Amino acid sequence: MARRPVIFYFENQPLQGVEGEPIAKALFTAGIKTLSWSVKYKRPRGIHCARGRCIMCHMEVDGVPGVPTCLAPLREGMSVRCENFRPFFAPLLISAINKLRFPAGFYYRMFTRPAFLRTLFLASLRRMAGVGRIVVNGPRPQKIPRPAVRSPSDSYGVVVVGAGLSGMSAALAAANRGAKVLLVDEYGRPGGHSIGYQTDSELVSQRDQCVTQVEFSTSIDYCPRTTAQAFYPPDTLLLGPGGALALEQTFDRSPVDTPPGRVALAAGLKKVRAKSFIFATGAYDVIPVFQNGDLPGVFGPRAIRLLLERDRLKPGHRAVVYGIGSVLRDVTALLVHHDIQIVAVVDADPNPAGGVRRALPDGTRWIQQGRVVRADGGRWLTSVTASGRDRRAGRTSTEKLSCDLLCTAFAGQGAYELPYQAGFRFELSEDAVHENRVLLPDKSKVKSGPVTCYVVGEAAAQQTWQQKMTAAEESGSKAPQSLET
């Protein structure tokens, strides 16, 4: 499909972009990197997770507040605005607010006295923090039409949530055992986070094979752009519109005839029942805590893969990579593949003999037993301060590295929400390297009556893709057994 250039408006200023690309990418290409301002300290926020998970890129698009611009596609004549309160004296106000420190629980004590001013305080605080306005009376914002999505049936043998590598493997294994399978995924195309691994050709071929098999399988109903909203034990899953479509779609109530005493769901919501559920919900990026770690230009491993591979957007040219183990190795390889200069690799592995040095390209600056302590920059990252043992110097030192991209590469946080609703409980792994500690489910399956639930993949903190696929296939082939009994 030919992508045509279109004109859109940012704060009434006309800009050019390409139709269908994410709005955030169009803004970035046009030089606008600050997409919003944080609620309390008014710190700059830019594109961050690239998956609609965080709130950093939320903007007002054509009057609709809170649109994740990292996903929402650009259209001709779109009007895009920052959502936050930005008066003409904003720069002054921001520098003043940034010097303040609000103690924990400040809203229980500050701005509550004298009582007669409380309403005024509340109203002005709310305006200053404010994110978004909804036009109550007046023309409704136009809904973004939802691409045709196959409507799922009411009941299935096995429902798989998440069409990443694990989800697809589980769905295929269940379908091979003769079950009727529903595979739902939030996003438009299958594959999840198994994107951006050119260096691992085996993974790429396995993924592509799975995608083809899922799309052609007659016993798998694949529903993209569909979010599993909630799990109601024992056997009901609530489905709704996914990704960037979620907001526009749930505004209106549908004119469905309801029997007395019953209530219709909003348009696009649907209940699905099944005998087995497999949660392959994946994981979120988690950025380590260091000074100014919220600065635009700091990315997690999944975000950087999605930006470079899916959006073809290079968020920087000189990168520092900070991480541990195989994630660090993969992210570095990806950046090298995209011709991004690696300023330094900060390896957080505490083992003096460990680390991924051997996997790094020759001549890469490697800081062993390292740690990023601080990031600096105004609206975008300009430098990173890292401490660690420098092999070249042979001693522990702290150093300021000039760069415009910091890629962190640690294990993420499993998306435990749905499994939690199904009865799984999670605990921190007793990992020696606490920066890499992950949430582990307490059991591999939950059985309530005839219904069995499994959790697989990154949500179960399985690290390598071989592990994920094996576990997913095992759960997938076990799942249909509960149908027979």
Next chain:
Amino acid sequence: MPKTILCHCEDVEIGELYSALAQGYGDIETLKRYTGIGTGKCQGKCCFLQTLRILAALKSGAAGSGGTEPESVAAGRSPLKSGAAGWRAQRSEAAGSRPPQLAGDVGAIRVPTLRPPVLPLRIDDIVDGEWS
């Protein structure tokens, strides 16, 4: 001005977490209510694990949030209790700039038991909307 932000949605600084801990708000559910961590639009997707990691690091005695020293995890299985005696003693030290020293019997960190969602209707009473 440099700030160490833990929760991006609600702009919660790490110092606020430390001062809340020093004031005796010790488990994740209480911390959510007192500091606002994880109550923003992303509902803890960006900060929840990091908060748990910090709690675990403090419990196992490692000062600071990003130490790379290997650490041992205290044995025991009881979840963190709010207002544990060890933290009460530290209440006067609510400076908020450095990690409080935790004492007393603290066990493994787990995701706490949440209240089940309060629904006005049973799921069976709800019929599907129009799938568009």
